[in-house]
Amino acid sequence: MKAINPIRMGGVEVLPLVEGGKGVAVSNGATCGGWASGGGVGTFSGVNADSYDADGNVIRQVYHGRTRRDRHEELVAYGIAGGIAQARIAHEIAGGQGRIHMNVLWEMGGAERVARGVLEGAKGLVHGITCGAGMPYRLGDLAREYGVHYYPIISSARAFSALWKRSYSKTREWLGGVVYEDPWLAGGHNGLSNSEDPKRPEDPFPRVLKLRQTMNEFGLNEVPIIMAGGVWWLEEWEDWIDNPDLGPVAFQFGTRPLLTQESPISEEWKRRLLTLKDGDVLLQPFSPTGFYSSAVHNDFLRELEARNERQVAYTTEPVGDHIAEYGVGPRKRLVYLAPHDMARVAHWEAEGFTEAMRTPDNTLIFVTPDKAKEIVQDQVDCMGCLSHCRFSNWAQTEPDFSTGKKADPRSFCIQKTLQDIAHGGKLDENLMFSGHNAYRFGTDPFYSNGFVPTAKQLVERIMTGR
Numbered sequence: 001m002k003a004i005n006p007i008r009m010g011g012v013e014v015l016p017l018v019e020g021g022k023g024v025a026v027s028n029g030a031t032c033g034g035w036a037s038g039g040g041v042g043t044f045s046g047v048n049a050d051s052y053d054a055d056g057n058v059i060r061q062v063y064h065g066r067t068r069r070d071r072h073e074e075l076v077a078y079g080i081a082g083g084i085a086q087a088r089i090a091h092e093i094a095g096g097q098g099r100i101h102m103n104v105l106w107e108m109g110g111a112e113r114v115a116r117g118v119l120e121g122a123k124g125l126v127h128g129i130t131c132g133a134g135m136p137y138r139l140g141d142l143a144r145e146y147g148v149h150y151y152p153i154i155s156s157a158r159a160f161s162a163l164w165k166r167s168y169s170k171t172r173e174w175l176g177g178v179v180y181e182d183p184w185l186a187g188g189h190n191g192l193s194n195s196e197d198p199k200r201p202e203d204p205f206p207r208v209l210k211l212r213q214t215m216n217e218f219g220l221n222e223v224p225i226i227m228a229g230g231v232w233w234l235e236e237w238e239d240w241i242d243n244p245d246l247g248p249v250a251f252q253f254g255t256r257p258l259l260t261q262e263s264p265i266s267e268e269w270k271r272r273l274l275t276l277k278d279g280d281v282l283l284q285p286f287s288p289t290g291f292y293s294s295a296v297h298n299d300f301l302r303e304l305e306a307r308n309e310r311q312v313a314y315t316t317e318p319v320g321d322h323i324a325e326y327g328v329g330p331r332k333r334l335v336y337l338a339p340h341d342m343a344r345v346a347h348w349e350a351e352g353f354t355e356a357m358r359t360p361d362n363t364l365i366f367v368t369p370d371k372a373k374e375i376v377q378d379q380v381d382c383m384g385c386l387s388h389c390r391f392s393n394w395a396q397t398e399p400d401f402s403t404g405k406k407a408d409p410r411s412f413c414i415q416k417t418l419q420d421i422a423h424g425g426k427l428d429e430n431l432m433f434s435g436h437n438a439y440r441f442g443t444d445p446f447y448s449n450g451f452v453p454t455a456k457q458l459v460e461r462i463m464t465g466r
Contacts, residue, residue: 002241004463007248009224010128010149010176014099015039018226020254021103023047024418029086030262033093034455036100044090046104046118049082063383068394072384076110080117087122099127106134107289109384109396119146128176133189140171149176155183155191157214164218175223180208182229187254187435189291198283198292212246228252232437235465255435260455266424276439288391288411296432308410310348310366312341328356357409378413385415
């Protein structure tokens with residue numbers, strides 16, 4: 001195994017090991033500070049981070065506003081307070097070692113306001129800001145304003161080129177690194193483009209090589225590329241280390257820090273990680289963001305799959321094959337289905353899926369009465385956690401704060417489920433984000449006999465190569 005040498009990132013030398021940020025209270029100040037204390041780059045999530053009361057108890061994010069706009073303001077305030085709290089914890093635990101980064105999703109509600117609020121309230125404690133989930137054109141300007149380095153998350157050379165030409169070329173001195181997040185291997189939301197097939201993964205090496213070639217054209221030869229997604233043992237990436245064609249490379253670990261002593265996830269979740277098998281993580285299209293995302297294939301996802309399969313097209317007037325009358329809703333407003341779809345609907349209704357819900361695509365999905373009530377209530381309770389949400393039709397743009405489309409019952413409230421699972425909620429009833437390598441917890445001898453390392457011990461283990 002080649003020696004793992006420090007690289008220059010953000011103006012200092014650090015180990016080329018980066019903790020991946022996991023949103024909604026999972027990557028926190030404790031995991032971040034512990035990772036940084038080992039000499040790497042720790043990352044806490046600035047996505048609805050936890051804050052604490054005077055006794056150190058988590059302040060649960062409960063919303064009291066009567067309107068979505070009111071609740072959105074509460075969400076931003078929670079986000080800023082939580083981010084500041086986590087930055088302070090990370091700084092204290094790191095003890096001056098490594099670097100502290102904050103991860104922000106550009107498509108989260110109030111992303112720029114939250115980032116500014118945290119950087120303002122935790123001045124000098126945060127060294128870098130990592131940002132993906134969209135095209136964060138203003139990230140460089142934000143970093144320059146607060147004197148921190150920025151690390152855009154992209155999934156192709158083309159995406160970085162667009163960001164560079166439109167914006168980042170003006171703030172090149174603050175570009176600390178570029179995170180290549182593999183859209184087929186990374187956990188959480190993935191940056192698959194319309195031209196890429198979610199079922200046909202591509203080798204990351206040619207994609208990262210293309211990214212490096214693009215960066216070199218812009219004079220960024222010494223700016224590190226951070227490989228994210230599918231990284232477990234560094235010996236499996238030996239061809240990448242000190243490769244002159246790739247230039248300086250670091251490796252990001254998002255899934256492995258879940259199973260550390262500092263990790264705030266429940267003990268049940270940690271035990272579940274040790275039982276996952278190859279193929280248990282699914283790349284699925286149901287997120288209200290519109291992005292694909294990778295998560296454990298549990299009952300929560302199975303219900304979404306079934307909900308989307310119980311779907312038929314309708315018309316509001318008899319057209320072509322759509323001649324069979326069907327009444328929707330309490331008032332039984334008539335729509336028209338194809339006769340063969342009527343037979344399917346009768347079968348679903350016999351199984352208890354008696355509530356038809358309209359989608360923005362002129363289709364109906366069929367769910368139980370209880371599920372229909374839950375979906376509607378979740379849509380009503382929306383607090384604007386995304387910049388655009390297809391589930392609730394919220395958008396943070398004035399004047400109407402709407403996407404202009406119908407709310408889509410084929411999706412789900414991502415804030416509700418991620419808050420619940422991050423704070424002890426049932427695993428099979430919630431979205432359980434994970435990278436596709438999570439099954440390796442059960443086969444890696446490092447975790448034999450249920451051993452759970454500290455974040456610092458994990459960094460030390462990774463430095464051995466295996």
